[in-house]
Amino acid sequence: MDERIVVRLVLNGEERSFRVAPGRRLLDLLREDAGLTGTKEGCGAGECGACTVLLDGRPVPSCLVLAASCDGAAVVTVEGLGGPAGSHPFQRALVASGGVQCGFCTPGLVMTGAAVLEAGVTAPADQARLLSGNLCRCTGYVKVFEALRRAGEDGDG
Amino acid sequence: MNLPVEAVLRPRDLGEALSMLAEDPSAVPVAGGTDLVVQLRARRRHAPVLVDIGALGLDRIAVEGNALVIGAAATMDSIARSAAVREHAPALATAAGQVGAWPIQCRATLGGNLANASPAADTAPPLLTAGATVTAAFPSGQRRIPVLDLFEGPGTTRLAPGELITSVSIPLDPVPAGARRVDRFVKLGPRREQIISVVSLAVRAALLADGTLADVRIAVGAAAPTPVRAPAAESVLEGRPPGGAARREAARALQEDIAPIDDIRAPARYRRLAAAVLLDRLLGEISHG
C-alpha cells in the first residue's frame, strides 16, 4: 500500500525528481519536499488563491493538484519568478505601490499577476477579473490593481 | 497533508486508461481534480485508486464535419479562449469563463464538470440549449449520450462504472437566411467570480429578419435536481419577438419548468424569482441587439 510515486519536474528552471505518496498534493511537495515555503496554504479548497503556482505556464491552485499528475511538468513558484535579474516587474510594482501588507496572499497573487501580464491582458477590468480568485484581506485591491497596471505599462521597468 | 489515496495510475493512452478502470472497480478517473480533490479532502468521497486522464490527449477543440468537438480534458480556460467555441457556442465560452476564477479555469475540465453532475454545473445549460452530446468510451466500444440524458440526479450520471467521457459534440446547425443566431448564458450568485451559481440560464435561438424568434431553446441550472430544458417558456417565445408581452409571459411560464429547492445558497422562492429575472434580462439583451 501507499506505493511511492516518482514525480519529475522542471522546478523553477531546475530538473528535480521527487518520490511522493500517491495522495501528495503539489502544494505539499513544494513546501515540504522541495522546501519552497513561499507558496502558502490558505483555504486548501481552491477558493483563496494563496497557493497559486504556474504549472506549464498557467496559474493553478496547487492545493487541488495531485503531485502525481505533474510528472514531466514545468512548475514555477514565487521563488523562481524573478529570474537572475531579481524580482519580477509586478513584484517591484507591488512594493512601490504599497500593494503588500501582511503578505500572506502575495506569493499566489504575484503568480496570477505575472500570468496576466504574460498573456498580454492590459484592460484594467480584464486584469481585475483574472485576479479575482486571489483573495486579499488587507489591501482592498486598489493598490494591487494599480501595481499590475503599472507593471504592464512599464514592461521591464 | 496527503489525500486519502492509495494509488494514482497514469495511463498514456485511452485504451490503457479504460482497461485500468475496468480492472479495478474501485478506480475513479481524475482530470483537473477541482471537484474530486475537494471531496477527498473533506472525506465526502472515498476513492482510494485514481486514474489520471490528463495525458490521454483528450484536450483538443476542433470543428469536425458538422460539429464542434471539444475534448473532455479541455480546460475551461482553453474553452473560453477558443475562437471556434466563441464563434459556434458563445454561451459555452461565456460559461466556461465564469467557472470559479482563472486558476480554477486553468485546471477544471469540461468532462469533469459534466461527470460531477452538480445541478449548478455552469457548462450544462449552454450545452443543453446547443443540443450537445457526449461521447463515452468503455473497453469494448463507445456510445453517444445527449447531455440532456447524461444527468440522473444531483451528483449522479448515467455513465456506467469505468466509462469515460472522451468528448462533447455540438452540432453546427445553421440559422435560416437573414437570421442571426443568439446564444447567451448568465449566472447569478453573491459575487461575480469564484462562486457556484444560485441560478444559471442559457438561451439559444435564431432571431429572424422579421424580429421574431425561432427554434428557441432555454435551459436552467441549479433550479431542479439536474440542469433542465424549459419547454413551457420555450413555446411561449417560439415565433414571437423577444421583447414585450412574450418576454413577460415567458418569465411566468418558466416557473412550470423548474423545481428548485432550499439549500445553503438560497431558498427555493428566491431561485424562482431569480430564474425569472435572468430570463427577462437575457430577453431584454436579445431584443435590444
Ligand SMILES: Cc1cc2nc3c(=O)[nH]c(=O)nc-3n(C[C@H](O)[C@H](O)[C@H](O)COP(=O)(O)OP(=O)(O)OC[C@H]3O[C@@H](n4cnc5c(N)ncnc54)[C@H](O)[C@@H]3O)c2cc1C
Ligand atoms: C473554488 C471553486 C470554484 C468553483 N466554481 C465553479 C463554478 O463557478 N461553476 C461550476 O460549474 N463549477 C465550479 N467548480 C467545480 C469544478 O471546478 C468544476 O466542476 C470542474 O469543471 C470539474 O472538472 P475537473 O476536471 O476538475 O474534475 P475532477 O475533479 O477531476 O473530476 C470530477 C468528477 O468527474 C469525474 N470525471 C472527470 N473527468 C471525467 C471523464 N472524462 N469521464 C468520466 N468521468 C470524469 C471524476 O471521476 C470526478 O467524479 C468550482 C470548484 C472550486 C474548487
Ligand code: FES
Ligand atoms: S489554499 Fe489553495 S486556493 Fe486556498
Ligand code: FES
Ligand atoms: S496583504 Fe494581507 S492578505 Fe493580502
